[in-house]
Amino acid sequence: MIVIRSILLMALCTLSGSVYSQTASTTVSLTLPVVTLMDVEPTGSITLSFTRPTEAGNALAAPTPNTSKWINYTSAIASGGLTRRITASVNQIIAGVNIRLQAAAASGAGGGTLGTSAGQVTLTTTPTTIISGIGGAYTGNGANNGHALTISLATNTYANLQAQTNTAIVITYTITE
Numbered sequence: 001m002i003v004i005r006s007i008l009l010m011a012l013c014t015l016s017g018s019v020y021s022q023t024a025s026t027t028v029s030l031t032l033p034v035v036t037l038m039d040v041e042p043t044g045s046i047t048l049s050f051t052r053p054t055e056a057g058n059a060l061a062a063p064t065p066n067t068s069k070w071i072n073y074t075s076a077i078a079s080g081g082l083t084r085r086i087t088a089s090v091n092q093i094i095a096g097v098n099i100r101l102q103a104a105a106a107s108g109a110g111g112g113t114l115g116t117s118a119g120q121v122t123l124t125t126t127p128t129t130i131i132s133g134i135g136g137a138y139t140g141n142g143a144n145n146g147h148a149l150t151i152s153l154a155t156n157t158y159a160n161l162q163a164q165t166n167t168a169i170v171i172t173y174t175i176t177e
Contacts, residue, residue, distance in 0.1 A: 035076040038086065038175040040069050040149070041142050045168075048153050060161075065152035071103060071131065072146040073175060074138045075112075082177040084134040086115065087127035091170040096160035099123045099169060100152045103130045108145030112137030117147065127174060134175070 046068065051061040075084050088101055100122050106114035113135025121128045131147060139146035151171070155161065 032076060034078050034081075035074050036084065036175055037075075038071065038073040038173065040173060041072055041146075042068070042070075046151065048151070050153065050155075059158070060155060062152070062154050065150050067148060067150050068143075069149040069151065070143050070146045071149060071173065072139045072141055073115075073134065075134050075175075076136050077177075083113070083132070084115070084175055084177055085129050086131040086134070087174050087176070088121070088123055088130050089125055089127040089172050089174075090123045091125070091172070093124060094164065094167060094169070095162060096155055096157050098154045098156045099171075100150075100154060101130060101171070102150045102152075104148040104150070106139060106147050109140030110138050110145060114139065115147070120150075123171065127172075130173075 046066045048063040048066060050063060053059065053061065071086060073084075073086070077083065086103075090099055093099075100120055102120040103117040105117055113133070114137045115131035115134035117131055118129050121130060
């Protein structure tokens with residue numbers, strides 16, 4: 001009899017706990033905007049200058065490539081949206097000179113689906129993809145975050161070279177789908 005009473009008491013406690021429990025709910029509205037932001041760090045211009053030869057018969061010496069610039073970006077794509085890419089172009093071509101650009105693999109404090117470098121490209125006035133496959137991602141901000149850029153010059157057709165001083169070339173970077 002004591003065993004039956006104990007079982008009934010346990011069943012009654014279990015049932016009474018179920019009867020008196022309560023739940024509540026709250027609706028949370030969430031907004032995650034589409035984001036497309038990009039910049040080049042640090043700001044400011046660079047100077048690349050060919051060096052004249054000191055001995056007749058020698059070619060111009062190409063300048064040391066510049067590695068001081070970094071591309072940073074933040075990207076949040078729409079559901080089912082396309083990945084993004086970054087292109088680069090120049091405002092003018094210098095006869096006899098190739099302007100080359102290479103984005104390194106992403107490094108630093110970022111995360112997500114970071115883009116892939118296209119390797120070294122020769123810039124023209126037509127935008128050329130330098131980084132592709134950017135999904136929902138961020139690179140971190142400033143130098144040493146994102147994709148390191150290497151900008152270099154090389155002669156292409158020596159016969160087309162013409163002396164120039166402080167010719168400003170603008171490299172335009174664009175992030176797009």
